[in-house]
Amino acid sequence: MHCAKPTPRRSRTLRWIFCPVASCLTAVASAAGTNSTTFTVQATINSACNLSAADLNFGTYNPGSGSPLDMTSTVNVFCTVGTTYTLSLDIGTGGGAYTGRNVASGGNTLTYNLYTTTSRTTVWGDGSGSTVTVGGTGLGLLTADTKTVYGRIPASQDKPPGTYTSTVTVTVNFS
Numbered sequence: 405m406h407c408a409k410p411t412p413r414r415s416r417t418l419r420w421i422f423c424p425v426a427s428c429l430t431a432v433a434s435a436a437g438t439n440s441t442t443f444t445v446q447a448t449i450n451s452a453c454n455l456s457a458a459d460l461n462f463g464t465y466n467p468g469s470g471s472p473l474d475m476t477s478t479v480n481v482f483c484t485v486g487t488t489y490t491l492s493l494d495i496g497t498g499g500g501a502y503t504g505r506n507v508a509s510g511g512n513t514l515t516y517n518l519y520t521t522t523s524r525t526t527v528w529g530d531g532s533g534s535t536v537t538v539g540g541t542g543l544g545l546l547t548a549d550t551k552t553v554y555g556r557i558p559a560s561q562d563k564p565p566g567t568y569t570s571t572v573t574v575t576v577n578f579s
Contacts, residue, residue: 453483453578460555473557479574481549483542489578490537492530498570502529509566519554
């Protein structure tokens with residue numbers, strides 16, 4: 405076997421073919437680096453409210469005392485921070501009206517009412533008639549905004565012995 409020497413023309417041709425390939429490899433290598441992009445992280449918190457309420461127990465009422473019997477209770481409101489709300493109280497299961505709610509024992513009733521302040525002049529109701537609702541702003545779902553309910557049984561209601569009860573529903577409206 406005999407190998408022929410490349411002619412100068414062949415050498416030039418080979419170099420010409422290899423040089424552009426080497427240039428391409430160099431160009432690819434010099435294009436290396438870094439690149440970046442972004443993405444969004446998002447969470448939504450909706451307005452929400454929860455309630456808890458303590459029973460209002462007047463204890464023993466004495467019809468002959470001549471003085472009203474006053475007692476308080478609390479409603480705890482847990483709303484998302486900054487959520488505005490209003491609290492309303494219904495008449496209760498004992499019947500009556502917002503001008504005088506009733507606690508009942510069988511067919512007997514004892515009149516009482518619920519108020520927004522210690523002076524017991526403004527009836528806490530649903531906003532109808534001469535009643536008002538109580539508003540507030542949420543402190544957080546883990547932090548209670550406590551509202552006091554002021555109850556009063558007027559004096560001189562001569563009723564039979566018994567345990568008089570009613571269940572009042574508290575409703576929170578929020579936005």
